[in-house]
Amino acid sequence: MNLTLKVWRQETRDSKGRIEVFPAKDIPSEASFLEMLDIVNERIIAEGGAPIHFDHDCREGICGMCSLTINGIPHGPESATTACQLHMRHFRDGDTIWIEPFRARAFPVLRDLVVDRTAFDRIIEAGGFISVRTGAAPDANTTPVPKEEADRAFDSATCIGCGACVAACKNSSAMLFVSAKVSHLNNLPQGRPEKNRRALRMVQAMDEEGFGNCSNLYECEAVCPKSIPADNIARLNRDYALAAARNALT
Amino acid sequence: MNALACMIGSFWDSSIGKKILVALTGIALLLFLSGHLAGNLLLFMGKDAINEYALWLHELAHGAAIWVARIGVLTALIVHVHLTIQLSIRNKAIRPNYSHPGTVQASRSSRMMIWSGLTILAFVLYHISHFTLRIGNDYNGGTYQTSLPGHEDKVLNVYQMMIDGFSHPANALFYIIAMTLLCSHLSHGFASVFQTLGLRSAKNGALIKQIGRAYALLIWIGFLSIPGAILFFGYGRP
Structure with missing residues (x-):
């Protein structure tokens, strides 16, 4: 050719x-x-x-x-x-x-074509983890996880953090990445105790890194090499709203 | 009260929070639109029906209700417009352009939200000065006072204002353009509300999109029926 x-x-x-x-x-x-x-x-x-x-x-x-x-x-x-x-x-x-x-x-x-994507690492550092040890492989079997939740968490966990979602977004929003990372952990019983803190801190880190605001065009899910759906963004919006409301009211 | 102010403040300062405020004010404006349309369609019930309705609106709760509604809708509009302009300016500033841009699935409506929105805003300002403040016309004059069965005093002839207003082709044209862009704005905005408030899922996503489009189309047909009937079919004209 x-x-x-x-x-x-x-x-x-x-x-x-x-x-x-x-x-x-x-x-x-x-x-x-x-x-x-x-x-x-x-x-x-x-x-x-x-x-x-x-x-x-x-x-x-x-x-x-x-x-x-x-x-x-x-x-x-x-x-x-x-x-x-x-x-x-x-x-x-x-x-x-x-x-x-x-x-x-x-x-x-x-x-040339090389970009610095360490902003993603700093967002993960803000809350994309579980703070305490949740046990070894056998312990996982002692924590029942409904199939649908496990599937949702796994689908979100397939995000490879490439940043295509940001690159496709006309607002340079990192919402698909952040929502996938938040959904991955917030959907699992091991991640749930830190659910609110995680949503608040990761969104704050995302804002501080200078990413834009989602305007629901869904170009991100169209280009995602792992087909992460934009439903994650809706879930993050909900988790964030509830966490922020709870934070302000208590 | 303090907690509520604190919550709005925290929303105002965050990216998702701002979007949630845009969605909530969007709902208020969506509801206003349906109410406004229902009222306007009374035009087709005849002169007395719409004049009676206008009088009722102005006299409800001794004239307090209309001001509560006006202040509510105006606040929602100001917050909605302020935040979306602020977000658009920021988003544009942080995104360098591609030399060869591409789009995969974003609809045209979704890509021109700020432009459809700003045109609608320009129209709303004109519309308020035209029919509410009645600037540049003689709608406040005696010729637009009429009698209404069951009322001793003369009342404002809203019916005649609408007929005369839309008999001007330029007025009607601006109205038609604005309503078409409103339809475009709503077809993305309606579904966006559900996404931003976290109510959209894989199961209901397609349905919400269809309902949003149907709502936008209904609003478009409903509002356009008025200048359409007056200008093209001579409704109410001598």
Whole structure:
């Protein structure tokens, strides 16, 4: 396949970025999107240029490191697919592909397509945990959890924290991420004692990190590589409202 | 009282809290719209029906009820508009634009909420100056006083105000544009209320969306029937 890439290049966090055009010739259709970038980078290096920087790790769709916005859609056109699991057969020969970093003020660009997503780590530090030891594996069987609740918690727990939800949101809102993390723990008996505190603190951390406000467009769930539904956001809104009301009234 | 103020204060300062206040004031405005529409449709019951209704509104609880309602709706409107403008400005400031933007499933209505909202706001200001404050017209004059069966004094001829008001094509056009954008605003806003208040789930999500759209469509048809009947079918015109 022969493609034209329009790639965001930015030398440092503070420098001004721009779109640069690269030809991507003779790309095998079975290559993944990141492998395609590897091929292009090998050629750039051979010509003495600086390769296109991008984040990646497992390349199996489970680590949440890849963070490309492809043709304006985080992780590209395939639903429930990370950029590393996106294959070039989904594009057509001769296509022009726009590749940009995940854009949000809270995710500053470090270089080219690499963004700093440590804001998510700080939100987790604010409440995305259970404070006390809940026991080893055998103890888990002594705590009955209804199937529906276990399913809901597990579905939320599949969030890999990639940040595509923020990148897709026109408000740079982190509500899908935060709601998935809150739902994961608030749905389980082990997480319930800290339910109110968790909702309040994680939302406060989210606001302080400079993420925006959800306006219910649901672009986040559409691009989420783990198909986390926006119902989580409704649940977080409810948990937060009840916790804030309780906090103010007691 | 202190606890309530404390709660509103904590909501006012947080992202989700602000959205909850927008949703609650949105509910107040949704309820107002249905009431306002029901009242307006009395136009089709004839001159005396709507004039009687207008008089009743103004005299309810010795004239206190209308002021309580006005202050309530105005407060809801101010909070709703203030917070949504504040949120929109902040959201825009923290989101750098893509060189090649893309959208997957967000509806057009949902993406233009602030613009439909601001147009509706402009319309509301005009509408209040037109029919409530009656600026730039002679609705306060003697020609708009009429008799009503069962009442000795002359009453305001709201019926004639509506007929004359919508006989102006420019008036009717602005009204039609505003009501169309209101329909768009409601089709996203109605369902959004449920999401923001945490009442939407996987089970009821689709139903809430459909009810929201149906409500928006009903409001649109209902309000448009008035200028439509007057301007295009000559209802009430000599």
